[in-house]
Amino acid sequence: MKSKNKIGASFAFDFFNVLWMVLFALFCLVPLVIMISASFSSDEALQNYGYTLFVKDWSINAYKVVFANVNPLLRAYGVSIVVTGGGTLINVFLTALIAYPLSKPHFKFKNAVTIMLLITMLFSPGMVPTYILITQYLKWKNTFAVMIIPQIGMTFYIILLRTFFSDIPKEIGESAKMDGCSAFREFLTITVPLSLPALATCSILVALSYWNDWGTAYLYVDDNRMWNVQMLMINLVQQAQEWKKNLGQLAGNQSSDSIVMATCILGTLPIMGVFMALQKYIVKGMTVGAVKG
Amino acid sequence: MTKKTAPKEKKTRDLYAKENVSYVLMCLPVVIKTLIFSILPLLWIVMAFENYKGFQGIFGSEWVWFKNFEYFFRTEIIWHVIRNTIALNFLFIIVGTPTTALMAMLMFEMKNRFATKFFQTIYFIPYLISWTVAQYCVEGILGSNGLINSVLSSLNLETIKFYDASNAHAWPWILLICNIWKGQGYALIMDYASLSGMDTELFEAAELDGANRGQRMWYISLPHLRKIIAILLIMSLGGIFRSDFGLFWFIPKNDSDRALLETTEVLDTYIYQLSIRETDYSAGTAIGLVQSVVGMVVLLLSNKIVKKIDKDSAFI
Numbered sequence: 001m002k003s004k005n006k007i008g009a010s011f012a013f014d015f016f017n018v019l020w021m022v023l024f025a026l027f028c029l030v031p032l033v034i035m036i037s038a039s040f041s042s043d044e045a046l047q048n049y050g051y052t053l054f055v056k057d058w059s060i061n062a063y064k065v066v067f068a069n070v071n072p073l074l075r076a077y078g079v080s081i082v083v084t085g086g087g088t089l090i091n092v093f094l095t096a097l098i099a100y101p102l103s104k105p106h107f108k109f110k111n112a113v114t115i116m117l118l119i120t121m122l123f124s125p126g127m128v129p130t131y132i133l134i135t136q137y138l139k140w141k142n143t144f145a146v147m148i149i150p151q152i153g154m155t156f157y158i159i160l161l162r163t164f165f166s167d168i169p170k171e172i173g174e175s176a177k178m179d180g181c182s183a184f185r186e187f188l189t190i191t192v193p194l195s196l197p198a199l200a201t202c203s204i205l206v207a208l209s210y211w212n213d214w215g216t217a218y219l220y221v222d223d224n225r226m227w228n229v230q231m232l233m234i235n236l237v238q239q240a241q242e243w244k245k246n247l248g249q250l251a252g253n254q255s256s257d258s259i260v261m262a263t264c265i266l267g268t269l270p271i272m273g274v275f276m277a278l279q280k281y282i283v284k285g286m287t288v289g290a291v292k293g
Numbered sequence: 294m295t296k297k298t299a300p301k302e303k304k305t306r307d308l309y310a311k312e313n314v315s316y317v318l319m320c321l322p323v324v325i326k327t328l329i330f331s332i333l334p335l336l337w338i339v340m341a342f343e344n345y346k347g348f349q350g351i352f353g354s355e356w357v358w359f360k361n362f363e364y365f366f367r368t369e370i371i372w373h374v375i376r377n378t379i380a381l382n383f384l385f386i387i388v389g390t391p392t393t394a395l396m397a398m399l400m401f402e403m404k405n406r407f408a409t410k411f412f413q414t415i416y417f418i419p420y421l422i423s424w425t426v427a428q429y430c431v432e433g434i435l436g437s438n439g440l441i442n443s444v445l446s447s448l449n450l451e452t453i454k455f456y457d458a459s460n461a462h463a464w465p466w467i468l469l470i471c472n473i474w475k476g477q478g479y480a481l482i483m484d485y486a487s488l489s490g491m492d493t494e495l496f497e498a499a500e501l502d503g504a505n506r507g508q509r510m511w512y513i514s515l516p517h518l519r520k521i522i523a524i525l526l527i528m529s530l531g532g533i534f535r536s537d538f539g540l541f542w543f544i545p546k547n548d549s550d551r552a553l554l555e556t557t558e559v560l561d562t563y564i565y566q567l568s569i570r571e572t573d574y575s576a577g578t579a580i581g582l583v584q585s586v587v588g589m590v591v592l593l594l595s596n597k598i599v600k601k602i603d604k605d606s607a608f609i
Contacts, residue, residue: 013506017399018408024396025415028474031430032418034440038433050443051433098323101316108313113320120331122531122589126581127561128568129337130330132351150330153323177308183315212423215538219569233425234548261433264426275421279414282482 039063039261046257061249062258066266069243073266075225076232079147081270083228084210087148091210092203095153096195099161100187117155134220142223147216151209157202164198165191200281204274211271229267236260341579361579371563371580375534378559381465382533385472386526393477394522397484398514402506413485416478424475424539431471431544456546461556464545468557471544472537480525487521488514523599531592534584536561560584 030053037055038046045057066073101107102114130150140146172194173186181189192199214230221231232239240256240263336351341361343354365371403409422430434440435455442452454460455467491514499509536559542548545557560580568577 009505013402017403020399021403021408021412024477025412028416028419028478030440031427031434031474032422034433035430047438050438050446051436051440052443053440094322094326097319101319104312104316106309106312107316109317109320113324116324116327116332120327122592123335123585125331125334125338126578126585127564128340128574128577128581129334131569132337132340132574133330133334149326152326158323183312184319187319208421212421212425214423214425230423230425233423234543236429257433260429264429268422268426271421272418275417276414279417282417 035261035264039258039265041258043255043258047255059258062262065240065243065247065249065256065259066262069246072224072227072232072239073263076227076229076267077270079144079226080211080229083144083147083213084207084271086144087151087210088203088207090148091152091206092157092199095157095202095206096161096192096199097187098153099158100165100191101183102158102162103165117158121155131219141220142226143220146220147213147228148210150216151206151213154206157206161195161198161202164195168194197281200278204278204282207274208271233264233267236263239263338578338582340575341582343575345575345578357575361575362583365576365579373555374558374560374563377556378534378536378561381468381559382529382536384465384469386529388469389473389476389480390522390526390529392473393480393484394515394518396477397481397488397518398510400481400485401488401514402510413478413482416481418478419475420479422475424537424543427471427475428543428546431467435467456550456552458552458555461553464553464556468540468544471540475540483525484518484521487518491517519603523603527592527595527599530595531588533591534560534587538562538565 033053034051037053038051039062040055040058040060041052042057042059042061045055045059049056098113102110104110134140134146134150138146168191172190176186176190212230213228214234217226217228217231218234221227224231227235237256237260240259243259244256340351340354342356342358344357344360345351345354400409400412403412419427432439436442437452437454437456439455441455445452455463495513496509499513504512538561541557541559541562542565545553547554547557547562564577564580564584567573567580
């Protein structure tokens with residue numbers, strides 16, 4: 001009798017657990033559903049019925065308008081892809097490169113470097129001093145450099161990789177060294193291939209922060225030929241109106257909400273694809289960094 | 294015996310010396326970058342103590358010492374910006390930390406691996422969406438013809454003007470919901486990853502002893518999560534004077550309408566408006582300095598407290 005009760009309680013637990021998980025999943029997805037359904041609605045429907053979860057009046061006009069004025073979007077894609085692709089490669093490589101010596105107990109300046117990194121974590125100079133440095137002294141406005149370099153070598157990722165590297169059995173490296181393998185070669189031929197899951201985790205998170213980095217562009221990019229996808233998103237309402245005007249579709253003060261939503265979807269799809277392709281590494285890599293970091 | 298090991302030791306020492314050179318070279322790129330972008334700008338903090346004029350340069354401008362701070366703590370607006378910053382951060386921490394831990398434990402109780410993966414992926418999706426895009430989603434829900442108002446008007450009820458100053462009191466809760474929506478998936482993975490590193494024997498032993506799942510969560514999972522919760526808590530307390538800029542800038546439309554400043558303006562957005570938009574660099578640096586100093590003190594203090602309670606859970 002008692003065990004029967006227990007099974008019943010366990011079943012109830014599972015039921016409510018899954019129910020809660022499903023409800024939270026719906027909460028996560030509702031804004032996206034609205035975005036998708038609005039992008040496939042006609043602007044008249046959006047104005048008359050408002051936003052709905054299901055499309056009331058199907059129309060692909062929004063996508064037609066975007067593709068007829070595709071140049072700004074392509075240009076923004078170009079900038080974002082260069083920054084995200086190039087930036088992630090350089091960033092993760094250099095992060096791994098500094099994490100490697102920090103995982104070696106006999107590295108002489110280990111403490112000095114760690115303390116420097118800790119200081120940057122504890123105390124930041126603030127937005128304005130960095131702004132002055134970049135705009136007045138480095139004169140890096142509207143460059144790829146400003147969109148890539150300041151984000152290189154974030155302490156969190158250095159710690160994550162350092163922890164992963166120090167778990168690699170020492171014997172593998174030692175024997176290679178006795179055969180005259182240099183530190184750099186050990187790093188490239190032994191450490192890196194053995195750490196691919198952790199490097200993948202870092203790469204996804206770094207790529208995501210480059211792709212979604214609107215802050216840097218907002219501060220340092222005023223030339224719209226150097227706009228990344230996020231800058232296009234920020235100025236989307238005016239852009240959408242302009243695109244409509246180009247096609248002679250603008251009637252009165254009609255809104256262009258569906259075009260805004262369609263562009264939002266197009267701007268999010270690439271990073272979504274990268275995430276879906278590499279997502280199995282996220283939990284795996286975080287396990288290492290989070291537990292022992 | 295000693296004869297044999299001595300040359301080997303020397304060999305190791307030479308090797309280490311040679312390796313240390315390569316190690317230094319490997320550290321250099323990130324060290325140089327950090328020196329330029331995190332240490333060098335500390336110089337410009339002197340702007341906080343002068344009346345900085347761009348053309349006079351950083352060392353040519355007039356020194357006013359603590360005038361910037363004085364002026365600024367005397368204005369009323371700053372206190373309410375500080376209140377917003379601290380209150381909203383506390384709200385996020387107090388609601389966020391337990392819900393994340395609870396959800397991670399519940400997810401860990403779900404033994405179906407496929408289901409766990411599935412839900413994790415769904416919860417992570419909002420994290421991929423930037424605030425610049427999310428602002429249009431939020432408007433699609435709260436705007437004048439958004440989801441809520443279209444439901445209300447179809448029921449012949451009065452619509453709500455969420456973006457109007459008269460509804461500013463609702464915004465802390467709206468921001469809280471937005472913050473959970475975007476951040477929960479990421480925070481959850483941290484806690485869940487920690488749980489999956491746990492020894493499963495404990496769980497099995499508890500099951501044999503007749504512990505139910507609530508007891509298992511309370512007595513085994515939760516104590517295991519203590520360390521990661523402590524670390525995340527210290528980090529968020531250290532950021533008590535900072536905010537997720539995009540959330541507070543775009544979601545309540547503080548970039549354009551600025552109707553909801555009363556409850557949504559935080560130090561970061563205030564500094565941006567003051568220094569970048571109104572080009573008062575000295576004032577912006579002064580507030581930024583206060584922000585950094587307070588952040589550091591709070592971080593070190595909370596680390597100390599955690600260390601006292603549980604030595605292993607401390608961060609530094």
